[in-house]
Amino acid sequence: SYELTQPPSVSVSPGQTARITCSGNALPRQYAYWYQQKPGQAPVLIIYKDNERPSGIPERFSGSSSGTTVTLTISGVQAEDEAVYYCQSADISGTYVFGIGTKVIV
Amino acid sequence: QVQLVQSGAEVMKPGASVKVTCKTSGYTFTDFYTHWVRQAPGEGLEWMGWINPNSGATRYDEKFQGRVTMTMDTSIRTAYMELSRLTSDDTAVYYCVRKSYHESNGYDFWGQGTRVTVSS
Numbered sequence: 001s002y003e004l005t006q007p008p009s010v011s012v013s014p015g016q017t018a019r020i021t022c023s024g025n026a027l028p029r030q031y032a033y034w035y036q037q038k039p040g041q042a043p044v045l046i047i048y049k050d051n052e053r054p055s056g057i058p059e060r061f062s063g064s065s066s067g068t069t070v071t072l073t074i075s076g077v078q079a080e081d082e083a084v085y086y087c088q089s090a091d092i093s094g095t096y097v098f099g100i101g102t103k104v105i106v
Numbered sequence: 107q108v109q110l111v112q113s114g115a116e117v118m119k120p121g122a123s124v125k126v127t128c129k130t131s132g133y134t135f136t137d138f139y140t141h142w143v144r145q146a147p148g149e150g151l152e153w154m155g156w157i158n159p160n161s162g163a164t165r166y167d168e169k170f171q172g173r174v175t176m177t178m179d180t181s182i183r184t185a186y187m188e189l190s191r192l193t194s195d196d197t198a199v200y201y202c203v204r205k206s207y208h209e210s211n212g213y214d215f216w217g218q219g220t221r222v223t224v225s226s
Contacts, residue, residue, distance in 0.1 A: 006216055013129075022130075030209075031209060033203075033212030033213070034211070041199075042201060042216040042219055043151065043213070043216060043219065045212045048210060048211055048212040048214075049210035049211070049212075084150075088213075090209075094165050096141070096153040096156075098150060098152065098153060099150075101151070106148065
């Protein structure tokens with residue numbers, strides 16, 4: 001089955017930049033999405049269509065894509081950004097998958 | 107405003123079935139797929155499948171094939187997810203989410219989640 005590969009955790013100091021990668025063979029052909037989940041809460045969409053930000057999501061969150069890897073970048077990390085971040089995409093058959101999630105430790 | 111309101115927590119015996127309800131409002135139900143996602147305690151998000159509200163077509167993750175049934179009632183803008191032959195591994199929070207027909211869009215609205223506990 002199709003898999004997306006993310007690191008389990010990333011540590012970053014406040015004000016610095018955090019980058020989370022997500023790799024998958026179908027990513028050159030399928031859009032990627034990113035979700036932020038804080039403890040006890042439902043996930044929130046923060047990036048769609050590889051690099052688009054929904055309204056209300058701070059500009060410090062950005063997405064990019066290169067080949068089989070997509071990257072979520074958090075610029076000027078704030079304490080409130082400590083959360084688990086999941087990438088998601090689909091394979092060509094219409095089946096969706098999430099990465100394992102990356103815990104950002106501030 | 108867009109809302110997806112799910113049914114309450116359930117405690118089930120192993121081998122039983124559970125049916126989770128997702129009542130929607132604030133948008134045209136048939137303009138969006140309904141997907142289901144679950145999360146076991148301390149674990150990541152797991153995609154279960156989707157239902158197309160226009161055709162009733164479904165797509166399930168192979169892990170749940172034969173055990174999951176996703177249905178809907180468009181007259182009351184409600185989606186359902188039934189999971190059978192429950193085991194302790196099915197203990198999780200189950201979410202319904204809406205997904206645009208446009209592939210570029212992600213899960214912009216989520217239900218509040220339904221906790222299902224499977225225990226003897």
